[in-house]
Amino acid sequence: MRFSQLLIPTLKEDPAEAEIISHKLLLRAGFIRKLTSGTYTYLPLGLAAIKKVEQIVREEMNRAGAQEILMPMVQPASLWEESGRWDVYGKELLRFTDRNGRNSCLGPTHEEVITDLVRMNVQSYKELPLNLYQIQTKYRDEARPRFGLMRGREFIMKDAYSFDATDKEAEQSYHKMNQAYHRIFERCGLRFRAVEADSGAIGGSFSHEFMVLADTGEDTIVTCKNCQYAANMEKATCVPASKSKDEPQELTKIETPGKRKVKVVCEFLDIEPRQLVKTLIYIVNDKPVAVLLRGDHEVEEVKLANILGVSDEDLRMADDKEVYDATGTPTGYLGPIGLEIQVVADTEVATMVNFAVGANDKNYHVVNCNMGRDFTPTMTGDVRKVTDNDRCILCGGDLVLTKGIEVGHIFKLGTKYSASMNATFLDAKSQEQPFIMGCYGIGVSRIVAAAIEQNFDKDGMIFPIPIAPVQVLILNLGLKDTEITEAANTIYADLLKKGIEVILDDRDERPGVKFKDADLIGIPFRVTVGKNFNKDGSIEIRTRANGDVTTTTFADSVAEITTMVEKGLNQ
């Protein structure tokens, strides 16, 4: 392909609409263009990168025995009513009525459609296991689409669904997908971690997320320095502190005028935040719930929702008025003693002795409070975020917090959909049984964004070789010089013959512009044919990732480039 004929509208400045690096670079490098908030056109280079990812995903899914199909994007409401999700799925589900008055939606995911397909077409355990996948544009009507390809309304997903006869076989299917996912992200050339994850609203028994590691990631991953333990923050647990051996002291009320924040109260009382228990009020499905937490800890709302048996969308922090209405005390002086609403204590609180709490009286706190003696919570459980002071639940090793971008998620669904939609098969004894299901997603377009978040510098993108739009970019720096042009054209043609993917920058532009664009679009190998070629016949091959420069001759150039590309692809 010749740069002069390609639509690669690079920009000199960061576009105002972009906040994160991948979004800025995808726009600047002419990979995508916005149509509306959260929807983008993939231009030739952007689509080429996506096709690379798709192909890797397809090969590994096929290798794992999954079969590619393609389901409609518009889905009938009736199936979502069967599964029970029509009413509970939020506004992300774009609902509409077609010309014949049928309620429909744009598919954000396809559990209902695939369950319907399989219940209509698979009768016997002999036809199992079955794993069906598709690569398709999905639609989620996000309230605030942002971050370019990271959280758009339209995005390309690979979604797979497995159907098994027994729980054991379903776990084998899950395991196969887990392995396939590892191969996929390895082949994409990404640094990633598979972490235990919460199953969330999609339901099911267990799940793993695949996280591309990047400082700019929105998610926090908890890993152990010592063992293989890895979980996302919503799911991560740690060794609880052992129960303090201190003797309980006498409860004492102390005037703390105007001291409301943890830090201020602790300074005033001359204690550490770890010696204080804070009382937070949540509104859970319109009812107030108090949450007790060590002063230096934070609530993990997904854990809190799980312990309360609700969705994390059903709870939120109360505002000052709601706090006062629920407790009769202004924010800042709340405590568990005498509180008449539901009280959830974090596990850690149960290990503390002689801690400070609010006195439920404006301008007062109490010290030497003890759970069991001074108050009894409605329930106790792990509702906090793990910190890097915590220890691994598996081996006691140090935990580390890292940032990541979720690019894949696998779920063991069990019978959530097959039971509600009455999708059954006949087992060996001719008994009807619900299929045991799993579902497995990969954000194909998001992988491209995540790869950029993980690999960039001040000059532009640095694509991993396997998912770069093309592998080589040749700069012809002497468009009016016959020798240079002939050499560049010959290398271009010879590389194409060898099956190397290559763009020839034959634009009538200054060398500075060509170098800048080359760095920006991040093609792994840049080949320069310029003044030096006239001088001493030398051609320069630069590796984008590390800036290494190899000087070669015209005669050796094609072999040299081919070797570098092949080595890079097989890393």
Add this chain to the structure above:
Amino acid sequence: MRFSQLLIPTLKEDPAEAEIISHKLLLRAGFIRKLTSGTYTYLPLGLAAIKKVEQIVREEMNRAGAQEILMPMVQPASLWEESGRWDVYGKELLRFTDRNGRNSCLGPTHEEVITDLVRMNVQSYKELPLNLYQIQTKYRDEARPRFGLMRGREFIMKDAYSFDATDKEAEQSYHKMNQAYHRIFERCGLRFRAVEADSGAIGGSFSHEFMVLADTGEDTIVTCKNCQYAANMEKATCVPASKSKDEPQELTKIETPGKRKVKVVCEFLDIEPRQLVKTLIYIVNDKPVAVLLRGDHEVEEVKLANILGVSDEDLRMADDKEVYDATGTPTGYLGPIGLEIQVVADTEVATMVNFAVGANDKNYHVVNCNMGRDFTPTMTGDVRKVTDNDRCILCGGDLVLTKGIEVGHIFKLGTKYSASMNATFLDAKSQEQPFIMGCYGIGVSRIVAAAIEQNFDKDGMIFPIPIAPVQVLILNLGLKDTEITEAANTIYADLLKKGIEVILDDRDERPGVKFKDADLIGIPFRVTVGKNFNKDGSIEIRTRANGDVTTTTFADSVAEITTMVEKGLNQ
């Protein structure tokens, strides 16, 4: 791939929902399943055939210098308002409002989006020509979706759009696409014709349709026996008859009690239908228009709409009451004499002398009517369908009418969209000029259906080799026989190694079931390893298209099959 592990839910009976052969066979062979009216899931074999077509399309589009991109499926109303199509496009355009109240639609075509993209990103004539295409699922909310993949609501299209600086260059772009389309349908292994077509509602200056020839086609193609002339019925013209030399006779009113139909009136008057002119009343945008036509001819409504300067959706035949309200005469006795509404005479009528017409008086006709003397139409023009009695407009040769299925359509759009949407570039003199556009569609999923309509027999589909889901199907007819199974498995593995696409039917089914399914799914080459292999070591290769059987040995089988496949692919 092993048949036992693939989702190929073949059916023994024709499904009640299917009317045409491709729809029946696609369902029976387990290629597709219906989700809702007009939307289908492509199962593994169906998707495999579609991917074959996609790949041929992609290769030929790239070869023609077009660049692949991908635009969003959801489009903002604002762009359609700019082009003026928001109000005029029918209910096929599925309109909805997103959660933020923005009017949107599901893309049935992408002229607006691409014009917007190009006006934002292309400034200079130096960046032209530009041809951008995508392969994507489109949505048209058809009133009565039917015929399976032939006229669905969701379907896979390749749509391309060219942008040029001058009319001459635009015609070169059009010509390139015309050539690419010929290569695409040839490579798909289809018998087809490119025909002149009406530009219709999409607008523009000229267009061609690509028709797969099939007796079951909905469209009629007019071709010349003698020269290259080919047009669809909506566009086809012919040599008009020469003016009759007969002397005009005296107009005579004749009582024709109860004689209303052309055939009955002609018998009663003892004349041929070619000696009578019928008067038909159309309602065009709520107003009545009379159309005069030779008795044995039929109205071509697209031609009529064009001559009246309206869309063919704006006109329809009047019912009996409307006829009476407009003319004061009951249907059956209408004639042009004294008629006070707009009258359109077909060109052929102008060549006739002494013809019969209705008298505008119940139970009466008149004979020896002559145009010019007895009445003057508002306008005269070609508004009829060509027949196989007509002669070629180019060479005077005999015309032939054939049935076809439209699978591609190319349009020279001109500035229809660039002018209304103010999409301009700077020409060599730095003057703003609107882009000259073309658009080029291929119905990817429809090609698969059309290929079946063209190639089937009573037993099932007969896929052209280049677009068959796979090339070879091996039947293991001795699943419990170690020797047979080993031979089948070895051939299977060796063919895969050679890059031949192959399915091994390893199901625990009777030979009869396997033979029946093999015929049904129409894989080009069927390899049978059964009893004869035990008897004399022979293996049978059957070509689905002609039923030819080649007997070979185990040792020669792989080489033999490979040769047959390669020969078939290169035909």
